[in-house]
Amino acid sequence: MDFKIINERQIILQLAMQEAYKKRDECQRDFDDLDNKISIMTADGCSLPDKDKVVESMLYLKECRDGWQETIDHIRQWQDELKS
16 A cells, blocks of 8 residues: 555544543543443432433443543554554
8 A cells, every 4th residue: 555545544533532632531521421420419318300310311421432432442553554
């Protein structure tokens, strides 16, 4: 494959990797914030429906985080394939 094409693809994958890390970390921060919130809600004796909403949001964020991690893993694989 042409060196120029390989170089362009590597740059694209690097940019995609940066964005994926940023999104994954954002999901993790939001998850951690909600985890702290649920701890406070539990200590304050909040109602179960209120806690359920927070837990539901946490599950969604966990799925998002895991999805971004999967994307990162795929990008790494593609980077390795380009190096071969």
